[in-house]
Amino acid sequence: MPPPSQSWRGFARYPAVNNPQPRAPPRATRLPSNHGDADGAIGAARVSAIPVTIGKRMPAALAPVGTEPSPPGLGAPLVDTHGRVHRDLRISLTDRCSLRCTYCMPEQGNEWLAKTSILTLDEIEAVARVAAADGITTFRLTGGEPLLRTDIVDVVRRLAAIAGPDGRPVEVAMTTNGIRLRELLPALVEAGLNRLNVSIDTLRQDRFRDLTRRDRLHDVLDGIAAAAASGLRPLKLNAVAMRGVNDDELVDLVEFAIAHGAQMRFIEQMPLDAGHTWDRSSMVTQDEILDRLAARWTLTPVPGRGGAPAARWTLDGGPHTVGVIASVTAPFCGDCDRLRLTADGQLRNCLFSTTEYDLLPALRQAQGPVAEPVEALIDGMLRSCVRGKLPGHAINDPSFLQPARGMNAIGG
Ligand code: SAM
Ligand code: SF4
Numbered sequence: 376m377p378p379p380s381q382s383w384r385g386f387a388r389y390p391a392v393n394n395p396q397p398r399a400p401p402r403a404t405r406l407p408s409n410h411g412d413a414d415g416a417i418g419a420a421r422v423s424a425i426p427v428t429i430g431k432r433m434p435a436a437l438a439p440v441g442t443e444p445s446p447p448g449l450g451a452p453l454v455d456t457h458g459r460v461h462r463d464l465r466i467s468l469t470d471r472c473s474l475r476c477t478y479c480m481p482e483q484g485n486e487w488l489a490k491t492s493i494l495t496l497d498e499i500e501a502v503a504r505v506a507a508a509d510g511i512t513t514f515r516l517t518g519g520e521p522l523l524r525t526d527i528v529d530v531v532r533r534l535a536a537i538a539g540p541d542g543r544p545v546e547v548a549m550t551t552n553g554i555r556l557r558e559l560l561p562a563l564v565e566a567g568l569n570r571l572n573v574s575i576d577t578l579r580q581d582r583f584r585d586l587t588r589r590d591r592l593h594d595v596l597d598g599i600a601a602a603a604a605s606g607l608r609p610l611k612l613n614a615v616a617m618r619g620v621n622d623d624e625l626v627d628l629v630e631f632a633i634a635h636g637a638q639m640r641f642i643e644q645m646p647l648d649a650g651h652t653w654d655r656s657s658m659v660t661q662d663e664i665l666d667r668l669a670a671r672w673t674l675t676p677v678p679g680r681g682g683a684p685a686a687r688w689t690l691d692g693g694p695h696t697v698g699v700i701a702s703v704t705a706p707f708c709g710d711c712d713r714l715r716l717t718a719d720g721q722l723r724n725c726l727f728s729t730t731e732y733d734l735l736p737a738l739r740q741a742q743g744p745v746a747e748p749v750e751a752l753i754d755g756m757l758r759s760c761v762r763g764k765l766p767g768h769a770i771n772d773p774s775f776l777q778p779a780r781g782m783n784a785i786g787g
Contacts, residue, residue, distance in 0.1 A: 448754070449505065449508055449509065449750060449751065449754045450508050450509065450540060451509065451510075452509065452510040453506075453509050453510055453511070453714070453757060453758065453761045454761070455724075455761045455762065455764040456762060456764070457709075457764070457766055459709075459710070459711060459712060459764070460510065460712060461510070461511065461712050461713065461714050461761055462510060462511055462512045462513060462682070462712045463511065463512070463513045463515065463682070463712050463713045463714070464503070464506050464511045464513070464514050464515070464713075464714050464715070464716060465515045465517055465713060465714070465715045465716070465786050465787075466499060466502075466503070466514055466515065466516055466517070466534075466715075466716045466786070467517050467518050467519060467521075467715070467716065467717050467718045467784075467785065467786025468499075468516055468517070468518050468519065468521045468524045468527070468530065468718055469488075469493065469518045469519040469520065469521070469523055469524050469718050470485075470487060470488045470518065470519045470717075470718055470719075470783050470784040471487065471518070471519050471520065471523050471783075472518065472519045472520040472523065472552070472783055473520050473523060473552065473554045473555075473589065473591065474520070474552050474554070474587040474588070474589050474591065475587060475588040475589065476576070476586060476587050476588075476615075477586055477587075477588075477648070478615055478617070478644050478647075478648050478653075478782075479647070479648055479649065479781060479782045479783050479787075480648075480649050480781055480782075480783050481649045481650050481781075482588050485649060485781075485783075488717075488718055488719045488784065489719070492719040492720065492735065493718050493719060494716075494718060494719070494720050494738070496526050496529055496530055496533060498720065498738045498739075499530060499533075499534075499716075500533045500534065500537075501738060501749060501750075501753065502716060502734060502738070502753055503533075503534050503537055503545075504537055504750075505750050505753040505754050505757065506714075506753075506757060507537045507538065507539050507540075507545050508539070508540060508754075509754060509757060510539065510540070511539075511545070511714075512539055512543075512545055512546060513545065513546045513547075513548060514534050514545055514546070514547050514548070515548045515549065515550060516530065516531070516534075516547065516548070516549040516550070517549070517550045517786045517787055518718070518783065518786060519718065519783045519784070519786075520551065520552050520554070521549055521550070521551055522551050522552075522554065522555040522556065522559055523555075527559065527563070528559065528562045528563060528566050529566075531547055531549075531563055531566040531567055531568050532566035532567060534547050534567075535547045535566060535567025535568070535569075536567070544567075546569045546570065547567060547568055547569050547570075548568075548569060548570035548571070548572070549563070549568060549570070549571055549572070550572040550573075550574065550613070550787060551571065551572070551573055551574070551598070552573070552574050552595060553573040553574070553575065553594065553595040553596075553597075553598030553599055553602075554591055554594040554595060554598060555594075555598070556571075556573065556597075556598030556599075556601055556602060557594075557597045557598050557600070557601040560598075560601045560602065560605055564605055564606070564607065568607065569607070570607060570608075570609065570610075570611075571602050571605075571607050571610055571611070572611040572612070572613055572640075573595070573598060573599050573602055573610070573611075573612055573613070573637075574612070574613045574614070575595055575596075575599065575612055575613070575614060575628070575631075576614045576615055576617070576620075576621050577592075577614075577620070577621045577624055577628075578592075578624060578627055578628065578631055579592075579624070580592045580593075582620065582621060583595075586617075586620060586621075599612065599635055599637075600635070602635075602637075603635040603636050603637065608636070609637075609638055610635070610636060610637040610638070611637060611638050611639075611640055611698070612628070612631075612632045612635070612637045612638070612639050612640065613640050613641075613642055614628055614639070614640070614641055614642065615641075615642045615643075615644050616641045616642070616643065616644070616659035616663075616664055617644060617658075617659060618657050618658070618659050619657075622659050622663070622667070625641065625664060625667045625668060626667065626668065626670075626671045628641075629668065629671075629672075629690070629695075629697055633690075633695050638687075638695075638696055638697070638698060639697050639698070640685045640697070640698035640699065640700060641664045641697070641698070641699050641700070642699075642700040642702075643658060643659065643660060643661060643699075643700065643701050643702055643703045643704060644658045644659070644703075645702050645703060645726070645727075645770070645782075646727075646770060646775070646777045647726065647727075647777070647778070647781060647782040647785065647787075648781060648782070649781030649782075649783065649784075650781075651777055653777070655703070658703060660701070660703070660704045661686075661699045661701035661704050661705055662704070664699055665688070665699065668688075668690075668697060672690040672691050673690075673691050673692065674688040674689070674690065674697070675688060675689045675692065675693075676688055677689060677696060680707075680710070681710065682710045682711065682712040682713075684700045684702070684707060685698030685699060685700045686698065686699055686700075686701065686705070686707075687699075702726075702768070702770070703770055703771070706767060706768060706770070706771075708725075708766060708767040708768055709766070709767075711725075714757070714760060714761070715785065715786050716734075716786070717731070717780075717784065717785060717786060718784070718786070719735070720733065720734040720735040720738060721733055721734070722734060722756055722757065722760040723760070723785065724760050724761060724763060724764035725764065725765075725768055726768065726778075726782075726785060726787075727768040727769070727770065727775075727777075727778055728778065729776055729778050729779070730763060732756050732759055732760040732763075733756075734753060734756055737749055737752035737753055737756060738753075
């Protein structure tokens with residue numbers, strides 16, 4: 376068992392921050408949120424709105440006997456205390472990126488993850504195998520920019536070779552900014568990539584340069600053209616809608632997506648920027664997005680969303696559709712089936728969680744004596760993470776605390 380100080384290392388590296396919004400008066404009861412785990416230790420700090428730093432719980436598999444309920448064991452589905460079955464694991468491959476989108480990363484001064492803490496291909500595969508045995512059916516590769524990883528084709532190949540308990544192969548998807556896609560797509564498809572989401576917030580070069588602080592729109596457009604020519608479907612294009620930045624381009628973006636055989640999805644901007652500058656009053660809401668689109672098309676809701684983050688509407692009766700991911704104004708936490716693995720081996724049960732579950736000691740047993748096989752340790756940590764998942768993210772609660780990691784270090 377690692378000494379307590381080891382499992383609390385994250386304190387110094389990821390101090391939680393105060394929410395810039397006005398404080399709520401102290402509450403007698405906790406609201407559903409992901410600021411902490413089900414045991415309530417973090418919640419107490421949150422209720423008093425005192426700035427707190429959040430560390431990691433000791434995982435069930437490493438805890439002294441008798442302090443945690445025994446996990447159901449490897450191969451059982453990952454069901455949380457609210458009955459949600461987890462089927463989707465977002466795997467962040469790096470926190471580095473070829474762009475510097477204003478809503479995600481600072482222009483300069485980003486604190487990168489230590490290279491020694493980044494999971495190796497073998498370590499990623501070890502986690503993925505256990506996750507698949509526990510019922511995860513989709514791995515989504517993200518970052519940072521996943522295509523910056525030099526072993527990206529091997530990552531896809533190894534993950535695509537994993538099958539679930541029913542013998543069916545898992546699905547491997549990727550979210551990318553599209554730079555390097557033209558060059559890498561044939562190898563990725565050959566390695567077994569199943570689906571692609573490409574992010575593009577604007578079609579105008581000057582805006583792209585201002586928004587991403589890099590003059591790379593032509594590379595993104597090349598990547599999207601390559602994706603359109605590939606057989607990967609459905610192809611999805613993502614844009615964060617921003618007031619005064621690209622909110623006059625929503626119709627153009629949908630038409631661009633249709634022309635490329637893709638589905639456009641707009642994302643409400645979330646408080647996950649590394650600079651902590653998010654401001655509710657300036658974010659573009661789902662209602663505004665739909666109003667803009669309704670001026671051009673008749674929108675009809677598509678039923679049967681399931682666990683998908685995007686609600687969809689047909690355009691003029693179909694077949695084309697548009698999606699909106701309204702995490703702020705219409706949260707879909709009740710159907711959330713996602714877990715996240717950061718590039719440095721931290722499991723997270725929510726984008727907005729301020730608690731992480733450290734897999735590195737289990738994966739790097741050389742750091743300390745462990746008595747159990749690594750698969751059991753990974754399984755135990757997955758179950759601790761799922762067990763700690765709370766009903767909702769509470770962005771709309773006045774005492775919401777933005778996680779200290781920016782989106783690039785969490786994995787979107
Ligand atoms: N670099 C890749 C990309 O941009 O597609 C993958 C990582 S990126 C963090 C994944 C997605 O998160 C992108 O579609 C991006 O637009 C979105 N994203 C990043 N920061 C966001 C924020 N503050 N609010 C909403 N979406 C955000
Ligand atoms: Fe990079 Fe994606 Fe973040 Fe933009 S959104 S800075 S492309 S990680």
